[in-house]
Amino acid sequence: MTPTLIALLVPALPAAAAVFLAVFGRRLGERSSLVAIGALALSLVASVWLLVAAFGHEGPLVHATFPWAVVGGVPIEFGLLVDGLSASVLVMVAAVATMVFVYADGYMKGDARYAWFFTVFSLFTACMFGVVTASSLLQLMLFWEVMGLCSFLLIGHYFERPEARKAALKAFITTRVGDMGFLLAVGLVLGRYHTADIPTLLERTAHEPHAFLWTICALLFAAAVAKSAQFPMYIWLPDAMAGPTPVSGLLHSATMVAAGVFLVCRMYPLFQVAGFLPMIAWPGIFTALYGAALALTETDIKRVLAYSTMSQLGYMMVALGTGGLVAAVFHLITHGFFKSLLFLSAGSVIHGAATQDIREMKGVGRTMPVTGACFLIGALALSGIPPLAGFFSKDAVLASLWGATTAHPVFGGPLLIVGLMTAVLSAFYMFRVYFGVFTGPGRTYHESPRSMLAPMVALAGVTLVGGAANLPGAAVSLAGALEPGGVERAVPWLMALSALAAGAGVYIAWESTRLRRALHGTGPIPHHLQGLYGGVFLRPAFAVSRFLRELNMDVLVSNFVVTPVVWLCGLASRLDPDVVYTAVFVRGVGRVASSLATIDATVVDGAVMAVGRMGTGAARGFGLIDTHGIDHAVDGVASGTLAFGRVLKKLQTGITANYALYMIVLGVAIFYVAWWLAR
Amino acid sequence: MVPPVYFMVLGAIIFLIAMFGFLTRRSLLQALMCLELMSAAVCLTFLAVGRTMPDGGLTGMALATFVTVIGAAEIGMGLAIVLLYFRRHGDATTDDIDLLGG
Amino acid sequence: MTGQVLFFAAAGALVASSLAMLFTRHFVRSVVLLAFSLIIFGGLFALLDATFLGLLQLLVYAGAATMVLVFVVMLSRPKVAAFSSLLQPQTGVAAIAVVAVAYPLIDALVRLAGTLPVAPQSAATTADLAFALMGPYAAPFEIASVVLLAALVGAVYLAREAE
Numbered sequence: 001m002t003p004t005l006i007a008l009l010v011p012a013l014p015a016a017a018a019v020f021l022a023v024f025g026r027r028l029g030e031r032s033s034l035v036a037i038g039a040l041a042l043s044l045v046a047s048v049w050l051l052v053a054a055f056g057h058e059g060p061l062v063h064a065t066f067p068w069a070v071v072g073g074v075p076i077e078f079g080l081l082v083d084g085l086s087a088s089v090l091v092m093v094a095a096v097a098t099m100v101f102v103y104a105d106g107y108m109k110g111d112a113r114y115a116w117f118f119t120v121f122s123l124f125t126a127c128m129f130g131v132v133t134a135s136s137l138l139q140l141m142l143f144w145e146v147m148g149l150c151s152f153l154l155i156g157h158y159f160e161r162p163e164a165r166k167a168a169l170k171a172f173i174t175t176r177v178g179d180m181g182f183l184l185a186v187g188l189v190l191g192r193y194h195t196a197d198i199p200t201l202l203e204r205t206a207h208e209p210h211a212f213l214w215t216i217c218a219l220l221f222a223a224a225v226a227k228s229a230q231f232p233m234y235i236w237l238p239d240a241m242a243g244p245t246p247v248s249g250l251l252h253s254a255t256m257v258a259a260g261v262f263l264v265c266r267m268y269p270l271f272q273v274a275g276f277l278p279m280i281a282w283p284g285i286f287t288a289l290y291g292a293a294l295a296l297t298e299t300d301i302k303r304v305l306a307y308s309t310m311s312q313l314g315y316m317m318v319a320l321g322t323g324g325l326v327a328a329v330f331h332l333i334t335h336g337f338f339k340s341l342l343f344l345s346a347g348s349v350i351h352g353a354a355t356q357d358i359r360e361m362k363g364v365g366r367t368m369p370v371t372g373a374c375f376l377i378g379a380l381a382l383s384g385i386p387p388l389a390g391f392f393s394k395d396a397v398l399a400s401l402w403g404a405t406t407a408h409p410v411f412g413g414p415l416l417i418v419g420l421m422t423a424v425l426s427a428f429y430m431f432r433v434y435f436g437v438f439t440g441p442g443r444t445y446h447e448s449p450r451s452m453l454a455p456m457v458a459l460a461g462v463t464l465v466g467g468a469a470n471l472p473g474a475a476v477s478l479a480g481a482l483e484p485g486g487v488e489r490a491v492p493w494l495m496a497l498s499a500l501a502a503g504a505g506v507y508i509a510w511e512s513t514r515l516r517r518a519l520h521g522t523g524p525i526p527h528h529l530q531g532l533y534g535g536v537f538l539r540p541a542f543a544v545s546r547f548l549r550e551l552n553m554d555v556l557v558s559n560f561v562v563t564p565v566v567w568l569c570g571l572a573s574r575l576d577p578d579v580v581y582t583a584v585f586v587r588g589v590g591r592v593a594s595s596l597a598t599i600d601a602t603v604v605d606g607a608v609m610a611v612g613r614m615g616t617g618a619a620r621g622f623g624l625i626d627t628h629g630i631d632h633a634v635d636g637v638a639s640g641t642l643a644f645g646r647v648l649k650k651l652q653t654g655i656t657a658n659y660a661l662y663m664i665v666l667g668v669a670i671f672y673v674a675w676w677l678a679r
Numbered sequence: 680m681v682p683p684v685y686f687m688v689l690g691a692i693i694f695l696i697a698m699f700g701f702l703t704r705r706s707l708l709q710a711l712m713c714l715e716l717m718s719a720a721v722c723l724t725f726l727a728v729g730r731t732m733p734d735g736g737l738t739g740m741a742l743a744t745f746v747t748v749i750g751a752a753e754i755g756m757g758l759a760i761v762l763l764y765f766r767r768h769g770d771a772t773t774d775d776i777d778l779l780g781g
Numbered sequence: 782m783t784g785q786v787l788f789f790a791a792a793g794a795l796v797a798s799s800l801a802m803l804f805t806r807h808f809v810r811s812v813v814l815l816a817f818s819l820i821i822f823g824g825l826f827a828l829l830d831a832t833f834l835g836l837l838q839l840l841v842y843a844g845a846a847t848m849v850l851v852f853v854v855m856l857s858r859p860k861v862a863a864f865s866s867l868l869q870p871q872t873g874v875a876a877i878a879v880v881a882v883a884y885p886l887i888d889a890l891v892r893l894a895g896t897l898p899v900a901p902q903s904a905a906t907t908a909d910l911a912f913a914l915m916g917p918y919a920a921p922f923e924i925a926s927v928v929l930l931a932a933l934v935g936a937v938y939l940a941r942e943a944e
Contacts, residue, residue, distance in 0.1 A: 692796060747837055762856065
């Protein structure tokens with residue numbers, strides 16, 4: 001069993017399962033899942049074997065190519081490339097996919113298209129394995145595109161529903177825009193370097209930072225941005241929640257959205273040589289903050305997780321942008337586990353509560369303890385609370401930002417600060433959901449069946465101990481897997497700071513939940529939460545979040561980005577002058593006008609409203625200061641004077657002897673003063 | 680000769696005794712009597728201190744004279760007031776004089 | 782020598798009589814004890830070579846003031862009562878005030894004791910006092926006389942029989 005063969009098994013087994021199920025699925029019915037799960041389990045075993053073998057191995061473990069054709073002097077090859085990077089990601093994908101498949105077996109029971117679901121699911125997983133083990137860019141792109149197709153089919157599984165159809169199409173088209181970039185990049189690469197084979201390409205570009213290289217990187221990055229739901233191509237991800245929860249649990253946590261990050265990781269030397277890294281960092285950190293801000297006021301539990309995914313991927317991007325390859329991969333892996341865990345737990349809750357709105361879920365943790373515990377573990381990991389896996393990976397990302405800060409304070413400093421802010425916000429929005437949904441009194445819910453709970457518990461277990469995968473100073477660590485002899489280093493005070501930031505976010509979420517419950521009449525309002533505290537922190541944060549959500553980026557992005565690209569692609573068929581004229585001048589101008597109108601209505605008006613609301617908010621704040629603070633002070637002075645007077649009144653007895661005593665006492669006092677002065 | 684300090688000590692003792700009496704008497708008359716004793720003690724102290732001064736006690740004597748005179752005036756007035764009070768109330772205790780109380 | 786004996790005897794008698802004046806229950810006895818104290822005071826003044834003032838004390842206080850006091854006592858006839866009823870409720874506080882006054886007094890006296898000369902110079906005579914009262918102390922003398930006049934006229938006015 002050579003490593004090559006084993007590496008081949010990993011994508012081949014699920015592909016074979018997909019083909020098998022495509023033919024025999026309907027006959028197997030609900031037993032289709034067994035075939036799929038079986039294939040995946042074997043792939044998992046193979047992946048683990050590959051990882052162990054690749055650890056400490058100098059150079060890629062497997063680099064086998066199979067020539068397909070030669071076009072214009074350029075060889076087109078397909079092959080396998082397995083090194084530390086791909087092996088680690090393979091293990092994560094295989095493990096999460098196996099868990100999700102088991103979960104889906106329970107979740108999709110009774111669905112009319114059960115077998116078809118597992119067919120597409122298996123095909124998708126095979127494609128993801130293909131992306132990770134591809135040896136040439138062209139091959140990677142091929143699998144990348146098929147993944148997009150599978151995503152379309154999976155999101156649109158409930159195609160009877162119009163929102164599912166629209167969401168599927170939106171996801172496909174938006175990621176397609178990025179794929180245009182990928183295609184152009186591959187074309188440029190083939191044209192200039194005459195090879196698409198990744199290791200060869202990296203070797204050839206190692207020494208000359210050609211200007212071309214920057215463009216290639218930009219195009220590849222565009223593909224990654226669309227696939228990984230970074231700003232501004234994130235608009236498809238929240239709507240993609242219309243698909244079944246197992247789809248979100250696999251695609252939108254561990255696999256498809258991770259593929260964009262993986263692409264950058266795979267081509268990392270290229271990005272480094274081209275000097276493109278800063279261009280990755282800024283959009284990355286912006287997306288991280290933006291996603292967190294959007295999640296602050298979201299009420300659909302799956303959409304919160306979607307924005308959270310967007311934000312966490314931003315973290316990975318900014319880590320890559322500041323030289324932290326290990327940190328990004330580590331976070332990719334841990335995120336795959338805990339985000340998948342969160343999605344599965346959310347699916348369990350939705351299953352039990354028959355709603356996706358967190359406002360309608362109360363006290364779920366009491367009657368669904370396993371789900372509650374799993375969600376809590378996922379939330380703790382995402383917030384970065386030690387010693388869960390998420391803490392170590394998020395801290396690795398922050399350490400990378402700190403590294404950038406020490407090297408270039410002006411560039412890196414804001415990154416680190418925004419990174420910490422986002423950490424606080426992440427903890428906050430996650431625990432806002434946890435406390436709001438799982439704690440407190442509520443109805444009775446039915447806990448989900450074991451087939452759904454078992455994979456959740458398994459993922460929770462991994463999340464709890466996963467930090468051990470990359471401990472600072474450990475010899476056996478992810479750092480060692482990615483480059484032989486690599487050891488993770490730690491920045492202790494930064495670890496403490498990030499833990500503190502996470503704790504702060506959790507605490508604020510708890511206080512905010514208590515305040516909200518008190519305001520809705522289920523408890524007394526904690527005194528220190530009124531007035532200034534709420535006005536200074538909570539209300540502005542929520543206001544910004546709501547404003548961002550109302551911004552309707554969908555329309556803007558689709559009008560300014562997606563539609564032009566699609567239109568450009570269709571140019572070939574529209575060369576008729578009449579059609580061009582109508583399209584460009586008539587409809588084009590109309591579209592520009594409507595986009596501007598939208599900007600006016602949402603951005604400008606929104607800004608004006610926001611200023612107005614800030615003003616009223618400030619006025620209310622001052623009013624509160626006035627009534628609570630100043631008026632109290634004034635009343636206090638008045639009542640203090642009254643009390644003082646009442647005390648003094650007791651001295652005026654009217655009894656002469658008392659007055660005589662007072663006289664003598666005063667005289668004695670004066671005498672004492674004089675005596676003391678004379679000493 | 681007796682050192683003047685002895686007289687000062689004696690004067691202080693009598694002053695303290697009389698002050699205690701003045702502060703604790705319920706009867707107006709007794710208070711006035713203690714007041715007399717106090718002023719006599721003060722006179723004694725003045726004389727004793729004055730005796731140690733270079734002018735042979737002259738200043739002390741003068742001051743003591745004035746204290747005595749004022750004391751006499753005061754006791755006259757005081758007794759008149761006591762009489763008035765007695766005529767109105769029938770007894771000379773000070774418990775009920777609290778009309779100026781707050 | 783004789784002076785010392787006289788002083789201590791007089792001092793002892795004075796303290797005893799003033800304490801007795803405070804603690805006796807018979808009103809008239811306390812008045813008599815007051816008179817007695819004032820007489821001893823006169824003697825003490827004489828011991829200090831202030832003979833004029835001693836005589837003044839005897840005549841004015843022990844004589845006239847005490848007599849007026851006796852008159853008023855007889856007119857008002859205070860009843861003999863229990864000892865506790867003779868005391869004000871603020872006795873405790875008064876005791877504290879007395880102690881508060883005593884402390885600096887004693888402290889000052891003790892300090893003074895070392896520094897004072899033992900009356901070496903000759904005492905002033907009555908003639909000296911007379912010259913002083915008419916000379917440097919003329920103004921206070923006149924004012925004191927006016928005050929005395931005003932007080933006595935006022936007393937007479939206040940105490941006259943109701944019409």
